[in-house]
Amino acid sequence: MASQQIEKKKNELTTSAKLRKDTEMLLAPHANWDKYLTPAPMSVAVLGELVFISSKDDFSINKNPPKDGFKHMKYPNSFKASLMQVCNSGWSAFNEAHNSMDQIRLYTENVPMHVRTAVEIILNDDDSLMHIMLPNTLIELENIASACLALSQSTTENFQSVVRLVHELLEASTNAQQAYNQDLKKVNQTIQEYKIRQEAKDEANKRAEKDLKDFKEKWDAAEKLFDETMKKMPSGWDMIGMNLAEGLAESLNVLVSGLTSVVTTSFASYMAQKVGGAVSTQTVGGAVSTQTSSGSVPGSAQVHQFFDVKDVYSEAYIIANLVEQLKYYFKNGKIDWSALYDQKEMKAKSDVQKGLLVEFRNKIAKLPESAPKTEVLGLFDAGISICNKLGEIAPKGECEPGQEQKIANDIADLLVQAQTFNSKGRQLTKTNPMSQTPPELVKAGQGKKRASEHAVENARIQIAEARKALDTARDMYSKTLDRLEKNKQEMTDILTILASSDVQQIDFKTTLEFLGLGLKALASVKEQWEKMVQFFQVVTNIIKVAMNSATNTFVKRVEEAAKYHQKEKKSYSSVKFVKDGVYSQAFQVSNLASLINMMSTTYVSVSDQHIMGRISSLGRLMNLDVSSPEFAQERKKLQDGCKAAQLAIEQLVKKNKLDFQLQTEERLKGLTELAGLLPPASQEEEKKIQEIVNAPSEELDQYA
Template identity: 25%
Template structure:
């Protein structure tokens, strides 16, 4: 079998396990790992139990005003959320009412999200069929209306998520306001001054984080729009710039531009992580300044563990990387590094001098093309951004290798077949390093290593040297290995999450138990403070998750409204021009067997995979939430509303009877809350086992299909990729631990 036949077999085998359906499954599973809704559901019973506890305590406590005069030298407390600050019990009743409304709203709106996101795949499937099979006229006539249908469903989901977030925002604000006001009321003048400073600091951190999130979201959306347009422009340019006959390089250029489109969409979707962090921004400031987190040294928006990756670049979704053009360009630079390898050793292990130099009839030589491309790519990087900084270093190394290649090619040394032997090892090292950075970028973007087969998937070149074909096979295997390593990382991260949930469950059980031991007597405002402080943490955690869900749909709205809508006329114009040229000349401009019109169709196809991924993810999230809400959240929430009680009279006997009744209610509440929380943990752990099993099934399918043609795929993931994903799992777990420590809900030091 020839080298090209070997390559064709490998590529067709990989295509069989990278269908649109399979890769979309990989994509949402990869993202689900970072949207672990077990961490949303777990504090729900605790938050309800906290509400019940404060009502029980309030039932045995004489009412008082929180709106007291400020001590001398202290500014007055400004109320934003409390409607009746002159009555502590009224504030508690408001908190229960707000809580009831928040959970009822969440349930109702999750039903909307479940329904609308469940409809989206069918609508998107119709669009994909139109794009893949319809005529240019069909696309011109039908596409825009079909996009509007997706936008309508997405807008309903966005509005529903916004309503959920807003209700929990009100809960967070009221709980936080009550903690600060109680501190103000019960404390000394010095404590009151500290409270005012705390209030200002929390508001400052929240405001700055939210403003930063808005700026970052705009930067991400701008980058997404620019990247989609850039992909079209770069393809058209590459049609003319890639030296003729260099089909394997053209193939990798097309694949890297396909990856650019996918990465741009995932960068916008991954910004949901930043939205969640912005929502949690005040927690660390709040717990640090109120003494809830004894370990915190200074308020910080959201703690993130330092990277342990060998390349020193964090793979945690972060604002700097998501707005970094380098994050989207790593695959393109890797394609050029592979081109260098073809120049240095592509002629059956020897330099390809004919390709290095310009053709005798004129035109661009391979070395000059790669050199110009790398210089252009370096000019697009952003100074100070994490992946751009690392990528710039790698590009410099590639340019240094090319400079030596060009120097030798112009000297008498080129008569020696081994003249570039000393450049093979640096080139291989460059490729290995870039593969690791690609893995880092994919983890930041929460996307698998492979992309689905589509209209712009290049055919296998008819001829290829043994060395060139081997490099192409290695590159194809690398993408499969990346997907394997990332799926394994998702599975391991979920296992870590299960351990973390079990630990947090112990803290929750301990907290609920402590609440049953609170003395039901008067003058216990100091006892109330830790309960309310933990409520701040619980409600903020819930709000942060709904903020993340909201951002998913805001990103999709931006894609559909800002990118796809304005692009329809341009796409149709491009395809019409290509069709006219084909009729006029008998052929369209193409690169590696891919025509301009095929690439345009592929561009639309890749864009539609973004809302499809979010719809799968949202359907899964809402399904899990609704099941737990029905069984554990709403029943408990309705029970809490009856817990504020009053004695039948002011007699000692009636007061004692009420205290006894409240003691029983307190114990029953603790029992039901603990049971519900344990059941939620059990259900989440069961789901995690199913999720891990589905990953194992997918991994086995990949290995089974590829093993006959790529035997090495049965070996462990290559160390350069494994080191990155292992660090990612470790860093993710460490980051989650830091964030939990910053939240007083999980802080044992704030025990009552």
């Protein structure tokens, strides 16, 4: 009865709607557009001042051009024309961004409807419907994802073009005006920081693309491994097959979460912070801005290290599941010899786990070297060693005194180590500890012993991990907003300086400093659009690979099932594994679409209320004569509007912080209610769980 209450409460906490909200909360510190749009009013104000400054005497910046010529500047012989080119490009980028994001918002609103249709087809007992009706639904989803990907890519390229143009203009200006080189040292540092950030982003994009290409291979490998294992497995070994399916399903979920976490990991910020490791201040006409000090520039090693570590955690996630299976050969601390040894096949059932441990160990051994790889290979070796011992004693039906207890202790110790390793992997990849069990696996597991036997232990660990994940997200959210609060005065000072500037008092050095600030602000907005592109790349890949490919595979599996009568022999077959796989990935698509819809809705709302009005004002400003009274009025209107917009966005950020805190508190309350249904944990059990969840990890600290 207690286990039924636990399962019921857990099911309440893992509904699709609540898990989607979990995804939003876990990624909120990294994906909230309101925070990243805070620099937008300042960047628009800077563009407005560039229009103002362009009325000064013109000069050429084509004195020391690059060997291969300018790639983005159209008018290197005119500084004035180059400034206007920046303004026009910036206006165009913000204008298209609003329209693109509004379309993305409308597109993603339709995703849940198509996903629901797909799930209804998957859950239908008529297998023929899956390959007859599902493809059309998947085509609709793929079309939506492709359209959104194209919109986000186009908008990203627009912002990228503006940033590249500003960067090239800054470099050309500093090269042309040698007399200012010493005074412009900090501007050059801004240029250098941009280069480092861009290097990190480019490297991360390359590795992300490789990961997406590898996704199909990993999906196919998991499906093939399950199918081959089930064909070799005698009748009556359903529990081992179900546990394998559960482990493979979770591994694929971690893989998708890892792909998503790539989008939210700030490699660029991490690498920029590593430039000398210190921060100096820069004064721009009385306004203070932060700059990283010069120093040794890290290469792409940090980016590759993250991906290599992520790959290890994704591939090795099944280790705890396989080790847990070894506990089934024990009953009340004693070996259940009838469960361990198959008299008909005359072999130890633990040979199945051994074969799978060897399989996964060999896959991980091929990955690049890293500390997690070394750690997990040791765990696999320990598991294989235990299986060897069980294989030796299984035919005898007995073992030496003390050996039985030692094997049981070794399994228990190894399981804790494996659970600890997986907990670190979930934290690194930002995988939700609370997850849904796929429907076919639920059906096959009804009435099975495993649900009650391990529900309590697994539930305790999941609760602790979920609490840790929410606490971490809340802490990171607060820290990002604390940094935003610290930068508030900087932005306010800059806008004040811009508002009080007189064109006659603005020299070349100050102009370039304004450009440097514009580069930083525009780059921040551009990076968020890059994240949007990567989100849609993940979504389109899931649809094409995990859903479309799996549907094609499903047809073959149904035919094989009919031929070999697998449905009669096994309660959980390869057919059901594929159905569960498609279901799980449909759920992932729905999750990501919900997150993207939340982001796009926020962007459109903020842009509509606080950015587009400023952009329209900038457009009018560019078409007015600087000497006319109307220009001064429009300039003042733009400056005041940018100040008001910045303040309004900051207020929105604070409101969203409060909403975020309330949401996490509500989620923590639900976890507490679930914990209250569990039998009280002993001090030893509680200590073990805390050690599993809070194990120190250099990788987690680096990429938090």
